[in-house]
Amino acid sequence: MHDVVLTILPLLFGSFLAILAGWTRSALVYPLGVVALALSTGFCVKLLLGVLSTGTATYLLGGWSPPWGIVFVIDTFSAGMMLLISGSALLTYLAFRAEIIEGFAEKTAAFVALLLLTVAGHMGIVATGDLFNLYVLIEVAALSGYALLGYGSGRAPLASLNYLCVGSVGASLYLLGVGYLYILTGTLNMADLAQIMLAAPVTASLHGAVAVILFGLWVKMALFPFHGWLPGAYAMSSPVAAALLAPLTTKVMVYVVIRLLIGVIPGAAIPEALPDVAMLLGTAAIFAGSLMAYRQIDQRRMIAYILVAEVGYMVGGMFIGNRTAMTGAMLHIFADALMTLTLFLALGSIARQRGEMVLANMRGLFRTMPFTMAAFVLGAMSMIGVPPLFGFFSKWYLLSGALESGQYLFMVGLLVSSLVNVVLFFRIFETAFFDEPGESVRDIEHWSRVTPLAVAAVLLIVAGLSSGLIVDRLIAGIIPASLI
Amino acid sequence: MIWEIKLLALILVIVCAIAAINAKDLLSAAVIFGIYSFMMCVQWLAMGAVDVAFTEAAIGAGISTALMLAAIFRTSRRTKD
Amino acid sequence: MESFILYLGIVLMGIMVLPLYRAVVGPTTLDRLMGMNAIGSKTVALIVIIGLVFDRVDMFVDIALAYAMLNFIAVLAASRYLHKRGRRDTAS
Amino acid sequence: MKKTALLAVILTGALLILSMENFPSWGDVQSPASLHLSRHFIEKSYEQTLTPNLVTAVLGDYRGFDTMLETVVVFTAALACFLVIRLPRDVCTPGLFYYRHTRTGLVVRKHDACELPGENPTFERVDSDWPPHDVVVVSTCRMVIPFIQLFGLYVVAHGHYSPGGGFQGGVIFAASYVLLAVSHDLRTLVHRLNERVTHLLSAAGVLLFFGVGLFGMAMGLNFLDYGALEGVLGMSLASGHSLGILLVEIGVGMTVTAALVIIFKLLSSRGTVTEGL
């Protein structure tokens, strides 16, 4: 009965306890985090199984029924998202054990607490069925994210500050849009809102409200002209924060947009020009992201730019406006999160051994860190879109959907970005494979790092092979029948 | 009913906002921003949003200004624009 | 009588423009600070007056009190800044 | 840059204004916003929660989860500041030690802390050679601070009946500590409320809120359902909710106080928590 909320509560509870423990028994902090994340993941699995067997689960917080109280609404897709978020956070947390314990000295407790909070925030975003609650959760997730990303030397604080400004504007715009909707409909509950909006007259204000909400979320998800914060934030920060947040932040925002598009906002309420603009921006994001990724020297920055392109994939996919493309966008959320996780985990372990992540520092890695690099290869292949890895299938649906609607430019974008990814990643592979590591290199590959990484990499294959299952069980039922 | 007060407060709010972002040094900007919060608070009171006004008074006038002053104290009050 | 109170409020609001001018125009930080303080004290009265207009003064007086306190704190903090940093800043 | 910014801003503004076309006019009683949800809140919340302040009722109870998250946000902000700017302890220990002669106000600078005993009545340890506030300010503040704190407590507790509540009260409480730091110095504040205490307090506040929620779960209701308090204390359902709101407000107040004090301390001392504004 409490499964829905129990997925998030351990994280919140864990973060409070981590602070208490940090100032009393600091050795307890790290295990506490593991327990919290593991519990959360466990409950997510339980929730997913429950939702698969009994259908959408609703939880009334405070016992007040909607629309007066706040509800959590979990359908199959969001249950999958929750599992994805908590699972990837758990993997990151386990993989970076050494960094978390040693890297933050007295601040470990604060770091762990913030980490748990940001995960809780992201999961809450997925779970909640209330527009305003969504805003608060966005801020919980983002605020802790700013801190995690801003903790670091050199340019990390500046990048994080930049992210904070852009992110706050995005969130505020979202809030403004919610205000517009509220003034027109008088409700904040998503299901209720969907009901009212179906009957409401389609007016300029309604269009304006939808546009502002989507605009705000685009800013938050780093869609092309607003992507400026993303590369800096992920490339400058500590590897832990980057590996934790890169798979989550943008994807969760994409999730929110999808949820609004398919569950709340009726098609008539979307301004006519908006899908075209979105397609344009999405396509531009793909091209621009790929192009800029090509010009980067720092490898983490490069992957961050690839992320910009991936956002373009998803935005394009969801605004193409047919079932296949929407499936592709939804599937790509999972795929992109997993790939990014794998890549950032691998880069994190490499960075720990080699320091700065420029190409020259990656010599001979296949020899010294074979398992890490194997996982990296899998992640990269998935980014490129090689079957049977997960990335291929989402790309397939996107391509297929684009073809159905005749969005040829978008198709070209997808293909070009895949090709650019080939070039980018094979640059790394070549250096890592064929160059000699150098005399002074003493790389260590510890099982505690490799295991989570391997899990993530294997998941890429497993999820790829079961993508039919994922689409059937998690995604297909969510897309409304009106979307053809 | 008290739209005159609201309107005046609104004008003052806008004036303060523009002044705050155009102030020639950050200390002044922070102080004017404090005034901005005061005015906003009056505006909300006039609209009948007592709790919000209370919070804004506490936050904007008190803590926000103090935090900003602290930050300026620890950095620099120089600004080019 | 009620309209008297209302007009009182409006006049008070009008008077507030003058310190605001001082606060915005300057020329020294001290002037701005003074403007802030003056506006604060007017606002305290204004809040009570708005309370009277709404006929719910019991709800507004708490806010006025808090307002006075926080205004005091803000002014003190700013002047503390000048205490510690003023000379260096004026010198530079 | 400025022109582009201006253009973008004006365009956005124009779009926003244009999309206001179909808004109900100002203060419309029959607008959807005043009918659907808020009507229910205005008409039903008193009998359900026994809280005349509708804002507090909705904030603390109907949207209690929001409020919990809002508290979490403040808690997060404190942690974030701590993580970002707190310097390691060994860096914070200064090479120089300042002692002020209490009578004359003369400041002695020492390179070694051990030479003067800590509890010397004629000398007191200060953070730097800044001159302190003079006696007028210090004694006024000493007089006023307890009063402010009392008022803060009042605001927390009286949130049911008048504007105010945990958040506002907490801020006022924190402001009193800021005043303490400003009028005396940060050392005095740290002496009163050291870092450990503030952190524990901030976590404890959220935990109190959380605990009320968990209590609901333990009693077989949903998370944050204050109705659970009814059975234990033998009250009516509505007063159970009222009590729940009170407990929650206290938690919020604790967290907000502690968090803002933490943030102020860190910001004003650049993470050393020794000498501040």
Add this chain to the structure above:
Amino acid sequence: MYSIYSIQPFLAVAAPLAAVPGILSSRSPNIREAWSFAAALLLLGLVACMVPAVVAGHTYTWVVANVLPGAPIAFRVDAFGMLFALVASSLWVVTTLYSIGYMRSKNEHAQTRFFGYFAVSIFCAVGVAFSANLLTMYLFYELLSFSTYPLVAHHQNEESRKAGRKYLGFIVGTSIGLVLPAMVAVHHFMGTLDFAAGGIPLGAIDPTTMTVLLCLLLFGFAKAALMPVHVWLPAAMVAPTPVSSLLHAVAVVKVGAFCIMRVVTDVFGVETLSALHLNDVVTGAAAVTMLAASLIALSQDGLKRRLAFSTIGQLSYIVLGAGLVTAAGLTGGMLHIAMHAFGKITLFFCAGAIYVATGEKYISRLNGIGYRMPWTMTAFLIGSLSIIGIPPTGGFLSKWYLLNGCIDTGQWLLALTLLASSLLNAAYFLPIVYRAWFCTPDQAQHAGPMREAPLACIVPPLITATITVILFFYPYPFLNLARLAAN
């Protein structure tokens, strides 16, 4: 004619992969090579097990995962796939033996990596052979590209890296840029990607789109090295010779040709193509490539480069066979996969053996080498005869069928092209033989007594040469399969 649902195809495909952990983990070369051999024999056995049923007209199927609607990852063994798998698996045994000899005598570095990726490549090739639909085929096609990349760039120097980049750029670029969208389009129009004998029914897709799709797929499978996308192939010659033989005889290029054949017969459908006269596109591209490649080959001095251009030309025969859309033509094309494989691998083995024994790479320096390495050069002679298509070798048969196909449909021009190309083949191979046996060596180096390459390098070409001859007299395993597939 029934379909057997069995895991056997999956096992067969996975067999080479099973050797990889063994190869990677073994410390000593002997164990490593033993693993390779075991896996090769296992694969051959597993494939051979399925032959009787396939020859009897049955098919094996096995679904691994339902990934996309209408396009699962699935295996299906039919006659054509079996033919190719049989070629690949039987040649792997020989190639393994040869690689051992070559690698040991050249004392190459990173042999573990070499054998590991070699096994993976075979895995992919067999996977392509046994795929049940376009998606599965694409999957293995892509994996093959990536797994042969380390083999191509094996030497790790600047030249081989450049070649590797070019190789990967062309192969992956075309497969992602051309095949993927075409595949998506086919899936979009047909709702399925399964290989079916009829292919796309006439009128399901409008002719223009069909033409575009055909072109995309034709040039997308760049491993078949049709003319504009052949550039990678000569460049990839920097690889060690066993790799070249893998690239040109067993796995890579044959996979490309196989894919085109598959696409033409089982995706587009022979009837549809001929009804729309789209087969002319295929035959045209093939004919142009055939002649141009042969002409270029004439002027090449590097032995391996000449062989490479020869390969480009020969692959076009297979594509031509596909484009002829008659039973004889298809049979000829399919048969040519096998015949060319055996012939060309012999030639490459010989080239490698010459390189191992003397270090020579250029044709102009091979004067009189026949006396020094008689066994090698005999094998070379037989191999070139097979490529040219002179009777006592298997190459003759496939060309015969192809010619028949041309004449059946009355495409005299194609028949003439075929003959001209055969003449050119003769013109660039026979001089080598002539040099080897009839010219006196310029320098003293090739004089001296007979000094062959190590035994492991000599036996494989002799075996394959023998098989080439045998295939002329007893082509039935392949011929039956090809006929079965063509009908």
Add this chain to the structure above:
Amino acid sequence: MIETLVIFLCCAGMLLFLGGMIGILRLPDAYTRLHMAGMLDTLGLLILLLGLVLYGFLHAPMSLLVQFKILLLWGFVLVTSPTATHAMVDAGVRAGLTPWVQPDAKRRRK
């Protein structure tokens, strides 16, 4: 009676405010302006608040608690407003702001 008193007090308060504000505007330097602001503002506020308390007796019947609170506010302003002014002047002096001297006086002294 009380009504008149209320009106008188309020008007007096407003006048004081106005005077203080004109002083703030017109006087030549920060210290003199502070002087005006500190004195007149405080007094004005105090008187105005007194007027409002009295008004509470009259028209909007306040509970004693509210009047007590206003008186509390009154006391608070009484204590803090001069302190704030004092702190500001102190800050100005320590920040090195030189007081303004009447130009004529300077000349006359010469």
Add this chain to the structure above:
Amino acid sequence: MEDFLTQLTSKYNFWAYIVLMMVGLYAMIAKGNLIKKLIGLSIFQTAIMLFYVAIGSKAGATIPILRDHTLKGVIDFVEYINPLPHVLMLTAIVVSVATLGVALALVLRVYDVHQTLEEDEILEKIKNP
């Protein structure tokens, strides 16, 4: 024109919030000083709060605290201002101050690293260290 005037008079609060918001946004985009940017952000956020509070207003209604709550009686929703936007904005204010706190902390760190708060100077320093 008349329409415009009625629009202006009936919705001037809405208009004002847009003006404020644009001021804030302009500061965020055009101003190079980091603290100015943050002030702009705060103005932006308060503008949205102003909008929300304006949603809640109701002609002729009093503040959303029940009058004479001890008396049992029917509560008419027309008499009280809509409390829900106030609740939302309380939360939003808290969020904005939390954001401000974190932002200032980051500003402090930025200053530690680059010794300036001007964005262009920082970029200059990054380019030529």
